[in-house]
Amino acid sequence: MSGQRRTAPGVELLSIGNELLLGETVDTNATWIAARLASEGIAVLRKTTVGDDVALIRDALAAGLRRCGTVICTGGLGPTPDDLTRHALAELYARRLVVDDAWLDVLRARYARRGMTMPAINRVQAEHPAGATLLPNARGTAPGMALADQERGLTILLPGVPSEMRGLLEAEVLPLLRERLRPAARFESRVIRTAGISEAALAERIADIAGDVAPLSLAFLPQGTGVDLRLTFAGSSAAAGDAVRSEAGSVLLDRAVARLSERLGHDVFALEPVDLAAVVGGMLRERGMTLAVAESCTGGLVAKRLTDAAGASDYVRAGFVTYSNDAKRDMLGVAETTLAAHGAVSEACAREMAEGARRAARADAAMAITGVAGPGGGSAEKPVGTVWMAVALESVTHVRHVIFPGDRSEVRERSAQAALDMLRRALAGTLHG
Amino acid sequence: MSGQRRTAPGVELLSIGNELLLGETVDTNATWIAARLASEGIAVLRKTTVGDDVALIRDALAAGLRRCGTVICTGGLGPTPDDLTRHALAELYARRLVVDDAWLDVLRARYARRGMTMPAINRVQAEHPAGATLLPNARGTAPGMALADQERGLTILLPGVPSEMRGLLEAEVLPLLRERLRPAARFESRVIRTAGISEAALAERIADIAGDVAPLSLAFLPQGTGVDLRLTFAGSSAAAGDAVRSEAGSVLLDRAVARLSERLGHDVFALEPVDLAAVVGGMLRERGMTLAVAESCTGGLVAKRLTDAAGASDYVRAGFVTYSNDAKRDMLGVAETTLAAHGAVSEACAREMAEGARRAARADAAMAITGVAGPGGGSAEKPVGTVWMAVALESVTHVRHVIFPGDRSEVRERSAQAALDMLRRALAGTLHG
Numbered sequence: 001m002s003g004q005r006r007t008a009p010g011v012e013l014l015s016i017g018n019e020l021l022l023g024e025t026v027d028t029n030a031t032w033i034a035a036r037l038a039s040e041g042i043a044v045l046r047k048t049t050v051g052d053d054v055a056l057i058r059d060a061l062a063a064g065l066r067r068c069g070t071v072i073c074t075g076g077l078g079p080t081p082d083d084l085t086r087h088a089l090a091e092l093y094a095r096r097l098v099v100d101d102a103w104l105d106v107l108r109a110r111y112a113r114r115g116m117t118m119p120a121i122n123r124v125q126a127e128h129p130a131g132a133t134l135l136p137n138a139r140g141t142a143p144g145m146a147l148a149d150q151e152r153g154l155t156i157l158l159p160g161v162p163s164e165m166r167g168l169l170e171a172e173v174l175p176l177l178r179e180r181l182r183p184a185a186r187f188e189s190r191v192i193r194t195a196g197i198s199e200a201a202l203a204e205r206i207a208d209i210a211g212d213v214a215p216l217s218l219a220f221l222p223q224g225t226g227v228d229l230r231l232t233f234a235g236s237s238a239a240a241g242d243a244v245r246s247e248a249g250s251v252l253l254d255r256a257v258a259r260l261s262e263r264l265g266h267d268v269f270a271l272e273p274v275d276l277a278a279v280v281g282g283m284l285r286e287r288g289m290t291l292a293v294a295e296s297c298t299g300g301l302v303a304k305r306l307t308d309a310a311g312a313s314d315y316v317r318a319g320f321v322t323y324s325n326d327a328k329r330d331m332l333g334v335a336e337t338t339l340a341a342h343g344a345v346s347e348a349c350a351r352e353m354a355e356g357a358r359r360a361a362r363a364d365a366a367m368a369i370t371g372v373a374g375p376g377g378g379s380a381e382k383p384v385g386t387v388w389m390a391v392a393l394e395s396v397t398h399v400r401h402v403i404f405p406g407d408r409s410e411v412r413e414r415s416a417q418a419a420l421d422m423l424r425r426a427l428a429g430t431l432h433g
Numbered sequence: 434m435s436g437q438r439r440t441a442p443g444v445e446l447l448s449i450g451n452e453l454l455l456g457e458t459v460d461t462n463a464t465w466i467a468a469r470l471a472s473e474g475i476a477v478l479r480k481t482t483v484g485d486d487v488a489l490i491r492d493a494l495a496a497g498l499r500r501c502g503t504v505i506c507t508g509g510l511g512p513t514p515d516d517l518t519r520h521a522l523a524e525l526y527a528r529r530l531v532v533d534d535a536w537l538d539v540l541r542a543r544y545a546r547r548g549m550t551m552p553a554i555n556r557v558q559a560e561h562p563a564g565a566t567l568l569p570n571a572r573g574t575a576p577g578m579a580l581a582d583q584e585r586g587l588t589i590l591l592p593g594v595p596s597e598m599r600g601l602l603e604a605e606v607l608p609l610l611r612e613r614l615r616p617a618a619r620f621e622s623r624v625i626r627t628a629g630i631s632e633a634a635l636a637e638r639i640a641d642i643a644g645d646v647a648p649l650s651l652a653f654l655p656q657g658t659g660v661d662l663r664l665t666f667a668g669s670s671a672a673a674g675d676a677v678r679s680e681a682g683s684v685l686l687d688r689a690v691a692r693l694s695e696r697l698g699h700d701v702f703a704l705e706p707v708d709l710a711a712v713v714g715g716m717l718r719e720r721g722m723t724l725a726v727a728e729s730c731t732g733g734l735v736a737k738r739l740t741d742a743a744g745a746s747d748y749v750r751a752g753f754v755t756y757s758n759d760a761k762r763d764m765l766g767v768a769e770t771t772l773a774a775h776g777a778v779s780e781a782c783a784r785e786m787a788e789g790a791r792r793a794a795r796a797d798a799a800m801a802i803t804g805v806a807g808p809g810g811g812s813a814e815k816p817v818g819t820v821w822m823a824v825a826l827e828s829v830t831h832v833r834h835v836i837f838p839g840d841r842s843e844v845r846e847r848s849a850q851a852a853l854d855m856l857r858r859a860l861a862g863t864l865h866g
Binding site for chain 1: 450451452453454455456457458459460461463464465466467468469470471476477478479480481482483484485489493511512513515552554555572593594595596599622624632633636637640650651652653654655656657661663665706726728731732733734735736737739740741743744745746749750751752753754755756757759760763764793794795806807808809838839840841842843
């Protein structure tokens with residue numbers, strides 16, 4: 001299936017849907033595919049989004065194929081009339097649409113097993129351009145499809161429902177791509193995740209050694225809640241010696257990651273693309289410790305992030321969302337006098353929340369967050385963004401105070417990250433003051 | 434600033450950054466801009482993402498300008514060497530980079546106010562192609578810029594940090610675009626959000642009237658947690674009579690929304706793009722009621738969503754994240770015998786969690802979720818995806834049981850949505866059984 005037009009090593013992604021252009025839906029599919037392909041060393045060279053229009057889809061597919069020979073396209077395979085991707089594919093490759101009777105039987109049998117008759121509307125989901133390979137979808141009614149010729153290259157269509165897209169990519173698409181894309185298309189990258197240090201400060205800390213990473217490339221990725229560093233080794237497109245070069249790339253990456261992360265010390269929380277909450281969870285599990293979380297302004301965000309990880313029940317004993325003063329008093333035992341004298345956004349309240357949560361949940365450690373997320377509730381003394389965080393661990397309760405920039409959602413995200421980072425440093429024994 | 438090449442009414446978005454192509458970062462900026470422009474009736478015709486490469490950025494900008502005459506580009510304006518967007522802009526418009534001394538003074542003064550010296554690295558952020566208009570950034574060091582000529586059209590560059598991008602778009606870019614794009618570029622759309630009904634069932638429910646919405650277009654948008662319907666009126670590109678047509682469009686939209694939402698009845702939860710949690714919050718506020726939330730498998734997700742809304746403290750009394758059996762017993766008073774006889778994922782446990790949360794928080798209403806989110810923990814009797822949900826309201830506790838498809842994250846999202854929808858229906862008096 002190698003096409004003469006394949007000029008760049010990698011793939012392009014094409015997302016279909018007016019909802020994406022209207023901002024109604026975040027395109028998490030494209031992000032997920034990109035991350036999954038990156039982990040296989042397959043480069044995504046471009047992402048494009050167009051609306052539900054046959055000509056636009058056809059032309060965007062054609063342009064992507066001309067540039068790199070392989071396009072993965074998501075969306076527009078549903079049963080309703082605004083699902084046009086299969087028509088665009090048929091036009092581009094000049095094929096007619098045919099019905100796959102075997103898939104129709106699969107669909108009818110699935111409905112029958114649930115005691116139902118297949119709605120007539122689903123019949124179009126067995127249609128595909130003649131010559132395309134149907135990729136069976138175990139989780140939904142829209143099959144994926146793959147179509148390739150010498151002139152145009154390979155197009156893969158996947159449904160837009162995330163779980164269906166993921167299942168098909170793993171089972172059907174990755175094996176195809178691993179075979180198709182020669183090692184020349186491969187690259188390798190590593191990430192160094194930091195917390196508690198600004199982009200400019202981070203750049204200055206490593207300024208004298210950043211140039212030494214060549215021929216690797218180094219990128220700074222500010223995340224709003226911290227800064228990631230990414231080191232990339234790009235595979236050469238010369239056919240000879242790729243395997244050797246790729247091995248040398250791994251060694252260079254290992255060396256550069258070790259040197260940079262040594263310089264950055266405790267500000268590094270991970271050498272892989274993993275959430276800080278998962279890192280903290282791993283540290284708790286390693287130490288056999290349990291945690292209680294008391295949240296006011298973050299409203300459950302920290303507990304949600306900690307429990308994103310399977311098996312979090314091993315260390316998350318309990319979370320308290322104490323949005324009101326009454327709840328802080330009743331659930332955590334914050335003193336009425338503390339609330340009256342200092343208010344809920346105060347050092348004393350944060351401290352009592354953490355200690356109360358630890359006591360109430362009979363946990364080994366606890367963290368607490370109380371602040372003004374905005375947009376209302378700010379004052380001259382406690383402007384929007386003012387947040388107090390506390391970590392109770394062993395005999396010490398650490399308390400910290402920050403005024404975070406940003407809107408309500410950003411203040412909440414940054415508070416959650418900063419509090420988790422406090423706990424990380426406390427567990428590592430590197431939190432002072 | 435009107436360019437001869439402006440062929441399509443609307444704008445294109447261009448996102449810059451290798452991190453987007455590696456799947457390390459979800460492109461929430463493009464989604465946010467698209468939604469904000471849609472609310473102004475300005476169409477986004479295409480979104481493109483390319484990596485940190487001057488030639489790729491330049492060529493993608495040029496292609497977008499050829500297609501529609503206006504491109505908004507985010508990212509690549511930072512102070513580090515991988516920030517190349519201003520260089521691409523200079524190449525495309527054939528201008529040299531010059532330093533804006535006034536902006537340099539602003540930066541230096543900002544650092545000075547904090548008792549610091551501006552890092553030398555930030556100097557490049559005062560560079561821009563000669564003739565570009567600098568758009569001052571109140572929240573960060575990277576200013577936006579706008580550059581237009583007759584031949585190429587208008588390019589707007591914005592920093593990639595979300596809060597900075599948003600501030601600049603509101604203050605500087607929207608006024609520019611409102612003036613530049615004639616009403617011909619305008620369109621109008623409405624959304625009908627549903628919960629608790631599948632896409633196919635929804636399509637069949639409205640099959641006999643769906644055709645009547647013409648000349649409006651109707652799209653089905655499955656969200657994983659429910660299905661949205663979108664109705665769109667596209668403005669005509671004929672110059673004459675646009676105002677009249679646009680008014681007629683609003684009338685058509687109002688009529689179609691009324692007819693479809695009447696047919697769909699209680700399955701509709703909103704006629705605007707708003708989270709179900711915000712709708713439920715509004716119902717609680719209206720009724721002067723308070724809520725307690727008890728979460729096991731969702732681990733804080735429901736509390737987080739409810740408190741995304743400012744002012745949620747008016748109705749969210751407390752949230753309990755009771756991930757362990759001990760926490761369910763200690764914090765909510767779930768009976769030891771219930772846990773022993775039925776397990777934590779059971780009708781009885783969900784019921785006791787809701788009633789216990791209501792009692793413990795002294796709230797008017799409570800909701801509870803307990804289930805197997807996976808990937809581990811499933812059994813033949815209680816497979817992964819098994820979730821029990823309860824809503825305690827007045828003298829009745831409603832309990833419901835669903836086996837959700839999907840991975841851990843999807844089961845959690847769907848459980849949260851289904852439980853919020855139960856509470857919505859209970860508050861509206863339309864939940865039976």
